[in-house]
Amino acid sequence: MTSIKxxxxxxxxxxxxxxRVINNSGAVKPxxxxxxxxxxxELNYFPNEVARNFKMQKSKMVxxxxxxxxxxxxxxxxxxxxxxxxxxxxxxxxxNSGGKPEKELYYLDMLRQNKVAGIVGITYNDIxxxxxxxxPIVSIDRHFNKKITCVTSDNYEGGRLALRELVKAGSxxxxxxxxxxxxxxxxxxxRKGFIDxxxxxxxDYVIYEKADPIVDxxxxxxxxxxxxxxxxxxxxxxxxxxxNYIDRATKQGISVPEDVKVIGYDGIQDSPYFHPxxxxxxxPVEEMARMSIRLLYSKMEGVSLxxxxxxxxxxxxxxxxx
Amino acid sequence: MTSIKxxxxxxxxxxxxxxRVINNSGAVKPxxxxxxxxxxxELNYFPNEVARNFKMQKSKMVxxxxxxxxxxxxxxxxxxxxxxxxxxxxxxxxxNSGGKPEKELYYLDMLRQNKVAGIVGITYNDIxxxxxxxxPIVSIDRHFNKKITCVTSDNYEGGRLALRELVKAGSxxxxxxxxxxxxxxxxxxxRKGFIDxxxxxxxDYVIYEKADPIVDxxxxxxxxxxxxxxxxxxxxxxxxxxxNYIDRATKQGISVPEDVKVIGYDGIQDSPYFHPxxxxxxxPVEEMARMSIRLLYSKMEGVSLxxxxxxxxxxxxxxxxx
Numbered sequence: 295m296t297s298i299k300x301x302x303x304x305x306x307x308x309x310x311x312x313x314r315v316i317n318n319s320g321a322v323k324p325x326x327x328x329x330x331x332x333x334x335x336e337l338n339y340f341p342n343e344v345a346r347n348f349k350m351q352k353s354k355m356v357x358x359x360x361x362x363x364x365x366x367x368x369x370x371x372x373x374x375x376x377x378x379x380x381x382x383x384x385x386x387x388x389x390n391s392g393g394k395p396e397k398e399l400y401y402l403d404m405l406r407q408n409k410v411a412g413i414v415g416i417t418y419n420d421i422x423x424x425x426x427x428x429x430p431i432v433s434i435d436r437h438f439n440k441k442i443t444c445v446t447s448d449n450y451e452g453g454r455l456a457l458r459e460l461v462k463a464g465s466x467x468x469x470x471x472x473x474x475x476x477x478x479x480x481x482x483x484x485r486k487g488f489i490d491x492x493x494x495x496x497x498d499y500v501i502y503e504k505a506d507p508i509v510d511x512x513x514x515x516x517x518x519x520x521x522x523x524x525x526x527x528x529x530x531x532x533x534x535x536x537x538n539y540i541d542r543a544t545k546q547g548i549s550v551p552e553d554v555k556v557i558g559y560d561g562i563q564d565s566p567y568f569h570p571x572x573x574x575x576x577x578p579v580e581e582m583a584r585m586s587i588r589l590l591y592s593k594m595e596g597v598s599l600x601x602x603x604x605x606x607x608x609x610x611x612x613x614x615x616x
Numbered sequence: 617m618t619s620i621k622x623x624x625x626x627x628x629x630x631x632x633x634x635x636r637v638i639n640n641s642g643a644v645k646p647x648x649x650x651x652x653x654x655x656x657x658e659l660n661y662f663p664n665e666v667a668r669n670f671k672m673q674k675s676k677m678v679x680x681x682x683x684x685x686x687x688x689x690x691x692x693x694x695x696x697x698x699x700x701x702x703x704x705x706x707x708x709x710x711x712n713s714g715g716k717p718e719k720e721l722y723y724l725d726m727l728r729q730n731k732v733a734g735i736v737g738i739t740y741n742d743i744x745x746x747x748x749x750x751x752p753i754v755s756i757d758r759h760f761n762k763k764i765t766c767v768t769s770d771n772y773e774g775g776r777l778a779l780r781e782l783v784k785a786g787s788x789x790x791x792x793x794x795x796x797x798x799x800x801x802x803x804x805x806x807r808k809g810f811i812d813x814x815x816x817x818x819x820d821y822v823i824y825e826k827a828d829p830i831v832d833x834x835x836x837x838x839x840x841x842x843x844x845x846x847x848x849x850x851x852x853x854x855x856x857x858x859x860n861y862i863d864r865a866t867k868q869g870i871s872v873p874e875d876v877k878v879i880g881y882d883g884i885q886d887s888p889y890f891h892p893x894x895x896x897x898x899x900p901v902e903e904m905a906r907m908s909i910r911l912l913y914s915k916m917e918g919v920s921l922x923x924x925x926x927x928x929x930x931x932x933x934x935x936x937x938x
Contacts, residue, residue: 363685373686376711387708390695404707567862
């Protein structure tokens with residue numbers, strides 16, 4: 295295995311000079327730099343990143359902590375996050391928490407030990423107190439009480455937009471359909487936007503929510519169909535809930551979009567071959583991913599940020615369900 | 617920042633003793649071990665993994681090199697790979713190559729510099745010559761010429777099974793539909809199994825293939841519909857191709873499964889709410905993921921493996937298209 299000493303010997307310089315060339319630190323004469331670079335090339339020498347990290351006491355590794363990569367929204371997010379990191383030579387470490395608080399804590403400990411350069415986290419549990427102050431962190435979708443930077447889609451405007459689109463499609467009594475988490479989540483603003491816009495337009499509306507997670511789907515929908523037989527529009531808090539509703543409504547003899555217009559939230563479908571193609575509020579996944587990483591870089595460099603929450607505009611995507 | 621010296625001082629032992637406790641190396645008296653562990657807890661000391669890696673000259677990081685995490689088959693695979701790695705305290709580094717050879721080479725170089733403990737690779741390009749001999753590697757779906765361990769689903773049996781299921785559903789003239797890559801791929805065995813089983817059963821069949829990647833979908837399907845108006849069964853090499861075929865067939869007035877029975881390969885659908893629900897040969901994703909990592913561990917430990925290719929049994933999953 296080629297060592298830094300071999301490079302120094304071939305280039306006819308000191309080891310410290312080779313080190314300065316590799317790390318781009320300190321002054322090196324152009325002619326000396328060229329000699330070192332040629333020696334590196336000739337010997338096919340790869341500087342050892344592990345050793346370098348040791349000296350610099352940090353790694354070029356960023357951790358992505360999320361419930362599960364096996365979820366189309368998260369895997370699209372991970373794709374763009376890795377792409378953005380790679381442009382600056384950072385690597386992505388993937389951590390699936392399964393949404394379990396104890397697994398999230400375990401990972402946060404592990405990440406502290408491994409001195410990652412930063413963390414991008416999508417957590418839905420109350421783990422505030424365990425978040426270390428020494429590691430820069432950016433959260434997606436989720437507020438922490440500590441001053442942690444958060445990037446989300448503009449959930450409030452998304453809720454307003456969904457209500458307007460339902461009304462535009464002919465709905466006169468739309469319902470908001472969701473679940474309530476114990477900890478505040480940015481996604482709650484979807485309901486708030488829906489309500490505010492309905493009030494502004496003077497539209498009669500329904501709010502239907504149960505505690506999260508919904509364990510018994512059947513009971514959840516039975517109660518909805520039984521209590522609100524007269525609704526003619528549904529804004530579901532996620533695409534998966536919208537698709538679930540449509541499946542059950544169809545079995546009840548309710549036609550979508552003829553009887554009930556349906557709008558979801560996320561925009562996870564990327565294939566035109568599977569139906570129903572949902573009308574939905576599309577999360578700006580790529581922009582959210584790239585923004586998170588750029589904010590993380592700012593925090594690594596100690597730049598103080600102007601805002602705590604960064605909201606990225608959303609768009610309505612017309613499908614077959616409105 | 618707490619150091620190992622602080623721990624040694626509080627426990628009243630030498631630094632070397634603390635190190636032996638942390639690394640579980642060498643004999644330490646139980647009472648001494650307890651003192652050290654109490655000191656570690658009291659001081660909230662985290663041994664520095666970066667420093668430890670430096671001494672051991674290796675990291676507990678495994679890289680997953682794949683075309684794109686933004687693909688349901690790969691993201692499910694990544695989920696189980698990370699889960700299996702975590703059980704032994706290994707971390708997963710995610711590398712999206714975009715399927716581009718130059719990006720794959722770039723990552724292989726990067727991984728060599730970073731001294732990862734191993735690589736799990738899903739590559740479809742001819743990068744054999746660049747694969748380093750020093751890093752243990754396990755490939756999924758893909759043979760390398762060099763003796764690299766490969767884990768795949770049993771593509772050959774999958775092809776046979778698909779043919780049998782099409783015939784069982786009533787097809788008398790089934791077609792295999794796919795694309796041909798320039799490099800040998802394990803997925804080619806799907807066609808071989810299909811042909812062999814058709815020969816055994818004395819069934820008339822059609823093979824329809826074009827060079828990979830298929831750039832012009834429209835031309836691909838126009839030629840198929842024009843050339844083979846009489847086929848009544850399709851085994852598509854992937855679920856996405858099956859779904860694409862069904863969409864276009866429907867627009868031509870062909871009913872699935874009444875006129876043509878269709879079977880895909882992968883089993884990527886995990887939601888019962890989107891249609892058509894494909895009849896498909898389901899890849900044993902979880903088993904493939906866990907097997908890859910267990911084989912990687914064996915290679916890290918220098919155990920010589922009995923086989924070069926490990927084929928995991930597949931299953932037929934009944935959907936709405938046969």
